[in-house]
Amino acid sequence: MAFEVNIMLLQFRVKNYRSIGDEVIIDLTAGSGRELSSFLIEKNKVQILPVISMYGSNASGKSNIIEAMLGMFANIAESHRYDEKYGSLSTPFLYDNALRNAPTEFEIFFALDKYEYQYGFITTSDTVHEEWLHRKTLSVNNTKEYIIFEREGNKIEFDSGYQNFEKLTEIIGKKNLAISFLAQQKTETAKIFHDIYNWSSNIFSHSIGWHDDELCARLYKKHKPLKLAFLNFIHEFDSSLEDIDVIEEFNKDGESEYRAKVKHNNDWYPIDIESDGTSKLFNMFIVLYASFNFPKEQSVFVCDELDAFLHPLILRRIVSMFHDKEVNKTGAQLIFTSHNTILLDKHEMRRDEIWFVEKNKKGYTTAYSLDSFKSTNRQIRSDMSYGKHYLSGRFGAIPYSDNEEE
Numbered sequence: 041m042a043f044e045v046n047i048m049l050l051q052f053r054v055k056n057y058r059s060i061g062d063e064v065i066i067d068l069t070a071g072s073g074r075e076l077s078s079f080l081i082e083k084n085k086v087q088i089l090p091v092i093s094m095y096g097s098n099a100s101g102k103s104n105i106i107e108a109m110l111g112m113f114a115n116i117a118e119s120h121r122y123d124e125k126y127g128s129l130s131t132p133f134l135y136d137n138a139l140r141n142a143p144t145e146f147e148i149f150f151a152l153d154k155y156e157y158q159y160g161f162i163t164t165s166d167t168v169h170e171e172w173l174h175r176k177t178l179s180v181n182n183t184k185e186y187i188i189f190e191r192e193g194n195k196i197e198f199d200s201g202y203q204n205f206e207k208l209t210e211i212i213g214k215k216n217l218a219i220s221f222l223a224q225q226k227t228e229t230a231k232i233f234h235d236i237y238n239w240s241s242n243i244f245s246h247s248i249g250w251h252d253d254e255l256c257a258r259l260y261k262k263h264k265p266l267k268l269a270f271l272n273f274i275h276e277f278d279s280s281l282e283d284i285d286v287i288e289e290f291n292k293d294g295e296s297e298y299r300a301k302v303k304h305n306n307d308w309y310p311i312d313i314e315s316d317g318t319s320k321l322f323n324m325f326i327v328l329y330a331s332f333n334f335p336k337e338q339s340v341f342v343c344d345e346l347d348a349f350l351h352p353l354i355l356r357r358i359v360s361m362f363h364d365k366e367v368n369k370t371g372a373q374l375i376f377t378s379h380n381t382i383l384l385d386k387h388e389m390r391r392d393e394i395w396f397v398e399k400n401k402k403g404y405t406t407a408y409s410l411d412s413f414k415s416t417n418r419q420i421r422s423d424m425s426y427g428k429h430y431l432s433g434r435f436g437a438i439p440y441s442d443n444e445e446e
Contacts, residue, residue: 047152047239048081048088048371049340053160054108055145059101061133061404063145066092066105068373071392071411079363079390081371083151084178089393090362092375093383094407095430096397097439101405102377105397106344109375110247112146115161116240120220122213128165129215135403143169151178152235158185159219159236167214169193173232188232191218202229242339246327256323257298261286270325277354278318280304284311317349328361331372338370346376356382359389384427394426396437410435 048068055063070080070087080087094102115129122129130144147160156178161171171191177183189198189205196209196218205222212221222230223237249255260267267284274281283303291297300311300322311319330337347355355378361367362374377397383389392411400406410426413435429435 046335046338046371047150047235048083049148049150049373050086050088050156051149052109052112053145053147054105054112056132056139056142057108057111057144057146058104058131058133059099059399059403059405060104060108061136061139061402062406064105064108064405064407066109066375066395066407067392067409068092070390071409073391073411075386076363076390078365079393081365084154085180086151086156086178088151088371089390090368090371090373091359091389091393092373092395093359093389093393094375094377094395094397095379095381095384096377096437100397100399100437102397103344104405105407106342106375106377108146109342110244112148113240113243115146115163115217116220116237117244118220119215119217120224122215124213124215126215129163129168130165132164133404150239152232154178156183157232157236161191161217168217171196171218173219173236175232189218204229238336239339242337243342246331246337246339247342250323250327253300253323254298256326257286257300259326260284260300260322261288261298266326266329269329270322273325274318274321276357277351281314281318282306284322315349317351317354320349321354328358332361332368332370335370338372340373340375343374343376345378346374347378347380352380352382355380356388359383381427381430384430386424386426389426391426396430396435398437 050069052066053063054060068089070089079090081090082088094105096102111130132142132144133139143162143164145160145162147158149156149158154177155175158174159172162169168191173188174185175188176185187199188202189196194209194214196206196212198205204227205225208221208225212218219233219236223233225233271284281302281304284300285303285308286298286300289297289299301308302311302314311322327341331339331341346358359374362372384394392409394410395407396410397405397407431438
């Protein structure tokens, strides 16, 4: 059963966050390469990538890009609840006197229905200084931009179609994002704010929630098809796991708790006996299943070190699911970091889906795609072994590389 692909991330931009000094942009719009075109998802003739992988040495800043993304979406999803006592909204680059006290900038471009939206905000640790939401027709050509709202300090100016929200600006605190606050309003004109809020909430909860063992066990207990789908998946790699079940227990305080158990050779055991990889898959599969099968759960799954505890073939299988339109019926997207080079292959990934992360001479994290080499004198042929050349240092982003570029 096919679903209409509703909302997709086109670009993420961040500046002055942890090891990120100068602007870093992760672009999910397809380049001009024709290889593996079946992977691409098209909206209004704009071709969008379902997967972004990031490679680089330890301490290059890969995790900080992931944290910046999740931090932005967490603020969208939660900041209407923030008060003066809430902790820091952002963490700037600390090893530079100028940046230490400068604001952090976050911005996303995304496709929703027939439009392209541009949303962003500029914040220090305790104050949102600027915020904006713009819209234009989604197209491969330039189209006229329409301003929905723009904020500077505690002043927010709305387009005429949204002026009914102006009375609310006085109660939006300095730590509250307007879009998070406006999404709580139950009016017809608030739909765009609801959509952005719900999507951001899905991204944050999907990327974080699967670490909660008890929550995951509850979901398996509630959704029987999820259990069957997981067993089919795990049996591709391990046929010895015969079955899974979830039991309800009560702790010393009388509170209900759910625990998963697994069946081997007709006997049941706590799931704790399984390897870290199997336990990780048990929880993570919930995100994959929901994202692929329920349009309202469509999301961007953002994962640091996706390959940790997983065999390379399982890593490849997970990524292939996002590339397969028969599986990925909703247009879910995956952004992850990895050290495993099995995917650095012309048959597995498009060049614009492969990104490298390293630090320049200033100590700032930088990010660039394999596809960007086409515009330099180091052009990458389609028959090249990407993994071999990456490990040899041709693309940079490896330990102890003498990077000559700023």
